[in-house]
Amino acid sequence: DIQMTQSPSSLSASVGDRVTITCRASQSIYTYLNWYQQRPGKAPKVLIYATSTLQSGVPSRFAGSGSGADFTLTISSLEPEDFATYYCQQSYTTPLTFGGGTKVEIK
Amino acid sequence: QVQLQESGPGVVKPSGTLSLTCTVSGGSISSNNWWSWVRQPPGEGLEWIGEIYHSGSTNYNPSLKSRVTISVDKSKNQFSVKLNSVTAADTAVYYCARNLRITMSGVLRNWFDPWGQGTLVSVSS
Numbered sequence: 001d002i003q004m005t006q007s008p009s010s011l012s013a014s015v016g017d018r019v020t021i022t023c024r025a026s027q028s029i030y031t032y033l034n035w036y037q038q039r040p041g042k043a044p045k046v047l048i049y050a051t052s053t054l055q056s057g058v059p060s061r062f063a064g065s066g067s068g069a070d071f072t073l074t075i076s077s078l079e080p081e082d083f084a085t086y087y088c089q090q091s092y093t094t095p096l097t098f099g100g101g102t103k104v105e106i107k
Numbered sequence: 108q109v110q111l112q113e114s115g116p117g118v119v120k121p122s123g124t125l126s127l128t129c130t131v132s133g134g135s136i137s138s139n140n141w142w143s144w145v146r147q148p149p150g151e152g153l154e155w156i157g158e159i160y161h162s163g164s165t166n167y168n169p170s171l172k173s174r175v176t177i178s179v180d181k182s183k184n185q186f187s188v189k190l191n192s193v194t195a196a197d198t199a200v201y202y203c204a205r206n207l208r209i210t211m212s213g214v215l216r217n218w219f220d221p222w223g224q225g226t227l228v229s230v231s232s
Binding site for chain 2: 032034036042043046049050055087089091094095096099100101
């Protein structure tokens, strides 16, 4: 199985801050990497697929980058609705696997 | 747009079988996509259980493969999961999701979209 490791597991930030979340795969997954946002009590929703393609309707303050085994999700300027947990997921091969999540909390 | 809705018992006894159904609306389960189950124990991360294609082909997470069966009912636009010999460790919110497949620049990509709202299944006597 491909292991996905996210860091940090949690972070505190203020509205307007720039936030970076990293995701590392245990082997190369090329650019088969997706990002999801999960608000409390809700299902995850896709933010970014294929490493850097924004899902329709997702604000442009979200951006994804990377290739191989190292990936990044950046929120350029945090908004109140961005406080949530973020998961990366590799779609290179089954079993499909997720990172452990990064909880973004209000400072 | 496509919507998914999980249904099934909220409580299952230890050593019993967990059974859930996902109803797909706004689109056909016979489209060129796979259909997945994902679970999330309380306060924990996401675990992919497995997926099915409308032909009946399946892929399972090896960690659950010996206990899980996913099936499809095209006439009802539904797919289902059964997990047997459950323990407290199987307590989780269970989500169904479409594994959307799109070719981008000649490369097949896939991601989960949309998801059902999720249903909490507790294993308890």
